[in-house]
Amino acid sequence: MTEKRTPNLLVEPNKFCPGCGHGIINRVLAEVLEESGLADYAVGSLAVGCSCLMMDTFGTDWVQAPHGRAAAVAVGLKRMRPDCCIFTYQGDGDSMAIGFSETLYAAIRNENITAILVNNGIFGMTGGQMAPTSLPGQRTTTSPKGRDAGTTGQPLNMVDQMKHLPIGYLARGSVASAKDINKLKKYIKAAIETQMNGGGYSMVEVLSFCPTNWKMSMEKSVAHVQNTVKNIFPVGEFVKNGERTDA
Amino acid sequence: MPRQLMKGNDALSEAAVRAGCRFFGGYPITPQSEIPEYLSWRMPEVGGTFIQAESELSGVNMVYGAAAAGFRAMTSSSGPGFSLLQEGISYIASAELPAVFIDVQRYGSGLGDIFQAQGDYWQATRGGGHGDYRMLVYAPASVQESVDLVSVAFDKADQYRNPTLILSDASIAQMMEPVTLPEMKEHDPNADWAVRGKHGKPFKRVTSTMYYIEDFDAYIKNKYDEMADAEQRWESIKVDDAELVLVAYGISSRICQEAVEIARSQGIRLGLLRPITLWPFPAKAFAEVNPDVKAYLSVELCALPKMVEDVRLASEMKAPVEIFLGGAHIPESSAIVERAVAILNAQR
Ligand SMILES: Cc1ncc(C[n+]2csc(CCOP(=O)(O)OP(=O)(O)O)c2C)c(N)n1
Numbered sequence: 225m226t227e228k229r230t231p232n233l234l235v236e237p238n239k240f241c242p243g244c245g246h247g248i249i250n251r252v253l254a255e256v257l258e259e260s261g262l263a264d265y266a267v268g269s270l271a272v273g274c275s276c277l278m279m280d281t282f283g284t285d286w287v288q289a290p291h292g293r294a295a296a297v298a299v300g301l302k303r304m305r306p307d308c309c310i311f312t313y314q315g316d317g318d319s320m321a322i323g324f325s326e327t328l329y330a331a332i333r334n335e336n337i338t339a340i341l342v343n344n345g346i347f348g349m350t351g352g353q354m355a356p357t358s359l360p361g362q363r364t365t366t367s368p369k370g371r372d373a374g375t376t377g378q379p380l381n382m383v384d385q386m387k388h389l390p391i392g393y394l395a396r397g398s399v400a401s402a403k404d405i406n407k408l409k410k411y412i413k414a415a416i417e418t419q420m421n422g423g424g425y426s427m428v429e430v431l432s433f434c435p436t437n438w439k440m441s442m443e444k445s446v447a448h449v450q451n452t453v454k455n456i457f458p459v460g461e462f463v464k465n466g467e468r469t470d471a
Numbered sequence: 472m473p474r475q476l477m478k479g480n481d482a483l484s485e486a487a488v489r490a491g492c493r494f495f496g497g498y499p500i501t502p503q504s505e506i507p508e509y510l511s512w513r514m515p516e517v518g519g520t521f522i523q524a525e526s527e528l529s530g531v532n533m534v535y536g537a538a539a540a541g542f543r544a545m546t547s548s549s550g551p552g553f554s555l556l557q558e559g560i561s562y563i564a565s566a567e568l569p570a571v572f573i574d575v576q577r578y579g580s581g582l583g584d585i586f587q588a589q590g591d592y593w594q595a596t597r598g599g600g601h602g603d604y605r606m607l608v609y610a611p612a613s614v615q616e617s618v619d620l621v622s623v624a625f626d627k628a629d630q631y632r633n634p635t636l637i638l639s640d641a642s643i644a645q646m647m648e649p650v651t652l653p654e655m656k657e658h659d660p661n662a663d664w665a666v667r668g669k670h671g672k673p674f675k676r677v678t679s680t681m682y683y684i685e686d687f688d689a690y691i692k693n694k695y696d697e698m699a700d701a702e703q704r705w706e707s708i709k710v711d712d713a714e715l716v717l718v719a720y721g722i723s724s725r726i727c728q729e730a731v732e733i734a735r736s737q738g739i740r741l742g743l744l745r746p747i748t749l750w751p752f753p754a755k756a757f758a759e760v761n762p763d764v765k766a767y768l769s770v771e772l773c774a775l776p777k778m779v780e781d782v783r784l785a786s787e788m789k790a791p792v793e794i795f796l797g798g799a800h801i802p803e804s805s806a807i808v809e810r811a812v813a814i815l816n817a818q819r
């Protein structure tokens with residue numbers, strides 16, 4: 225029998241819907257922080273959306289920011305507590321719609337923080353409205369006929385926005401397979417290491433799923449990320465040690 | 472400490488540094504831009520942090536982060552920028568964190584204009600952001616008082632774990648006056664509520680305290696009731712025998728002070744109540760007023776009267792409450808005397 229080991233940072237069972245990608249990302253992040261010996265020095269900044277359910281179940285210090293502003297809060301924390309590991313954990317609506325400016329400017333100033341952006345292509349918490357990352361044709365409660373890119377714009381690719389900036393680390397992973405999850409862990413670890421070595425801004429976007437609001441089974445959600453979402457949002461490492469890669 | 476000639480905004484900035492403030496995140500807007508300008512070089516000198524944020528929204532949330540980390544933090548703005556700060560102020564109040572805000576009021580709504588005015592009174596004293604909170608609001612009437620009230624604002628923010636506000640205006644901020652600066656003070660950032668990694672202890676969550684406090688309604692009402700009772704500050708000039716009492720704060724109170732002198736030299740018994748805190752409004756000050764006072768005159772530099780409502784409440788309408796509006800132009804003290812005389816004559 226294999227031993228079941230859950231990171232101590234996961235102090236309570238998570239509160240996400242069954243099959244939600246957030247749970248996997250929480251677990252990976254908790255493992256990285258513990259294995260890096262940072263559990264005691266970490267402070268997270270999150271705002272609203274399903275991410276905020278973590279505040280009770282993920283045992284690092286937390287500050288809850290207004291919708292979109294987690295990066296600005298993280299900057300205030302990191303500048304005053306440079307020895308701490310400061311990370312943001314936000315959904316795509318949170319970080320890329322209302323908080324686009326705060327998210328991007330933290331990167332433009334190359335602030336020494338780590339941003340985890342969970343891209344599930346929808347506003348989960350508020351009941352499935354269109355997000356900046358919703359795919360063309362995607363039905364949501366505010367695009368009932370499917371997202372019309374002609375009037376709502378193309379899905380926002382945050383990695384493309386950031387890869388030209390002088391930042392420390394940039395990657396996009398997914399939680400759609402065991403292999404992907406292992407890679408994601410590598411990315412998050414590299415991002416946190418970049419911060420703790422003073423290497424500047426690090427961001428990992430994570431392709432996730434929201435079975436509840438996608439109105440898809442778990443299996444279909446996984447297949448959707450593998451077959452469709454990844455084509456629009458390619459995964460890989462885009463900036464490493466401050467250098468652009470060709471990913 | 473020697474007295475020196477300083478511009479209002481510069482003196483206030485230096486006073487914040489000396490009060491132990493080590494974080495400023497903000498965005499330029501006239502007539503407060505000297506504050507970020509001053510702190511951009513002064514903060515690094517004392518090992519603090521200055522960030523020119525990309526917006527007021529970002530600046531106030533950087534303050535939120537720095538305050539959550541336990542440090543004395545502040546931002547400043549004016550009119551349109553003060554509106555943008557409200558979101559963050561409501562969150563900081565809700566999380567019960569100390570932080571200091573400066574609003575150097577400017578004229579008009581919308582873009583308005585850059586000259587002196589007192590039109591942000593309601594936004595400052597009624598909460599401004601969403602929900603149930605108040606801020607202690609201090610209204611300096613001189614450069615020296617700006618300096619003195621900054622350190623009070625930081626101390627009271629800590630005492631109540633609540634944001635506090637200095638409500639200034641373009642005149643006080645831009646004028647030069649001799650000031651005595653206080654000694655440098657150090658602030659211990661390691662309060663038990665400050666987030667800095669859990670270090671083997673239970674983890675902390677900085678968020679609305681309503682999630683953790685039983686009977687929150689009573690708790691929060693009690694907190695603000697206590698502030699309202701304990702923190703009223705005012706100055707009264709010759710009110711005990713006054714026939715008419717002027718009520719004015721900040722720059723307009725300076726003109727009113729002159730009006731009192733002129734009137735008294737002519738045998739007209741004018742007095743002045745100068746609120747130093749605007750929230751809580753110093754209702755207790757009205758007990759000092761001559762019980763036979765014939766009228767109050769609320770002197771405000773805005774187009775639409777605002778403070779007058781507090782004057783009516785605090786005076787319990789025991790005498791008529793009249794309004795003198797300055798609008799875009801600073802009134803002459805003689806015009807205020809004239810008006811006072813007209814009010815008194817009409818009652819004879
Ligand atoms: C200022 C403000 N506007 C709107 C909301 C409502 N709101 C809460 S969560 C959310 C969307 C979150 O979506 P996302 O960031 O994609 O996270 P998810 O729930 O999908 O994980 C919105 C619009 C809010 N809390 N504050």
Ligand code: SF4
Pocket residue numbers: 239240241243244245246274344348349433434435436437
């Ligand atoms: S609504 Fe969607 S994103 Fe939120 S917890 Fe449920 S599945 Fe996850």
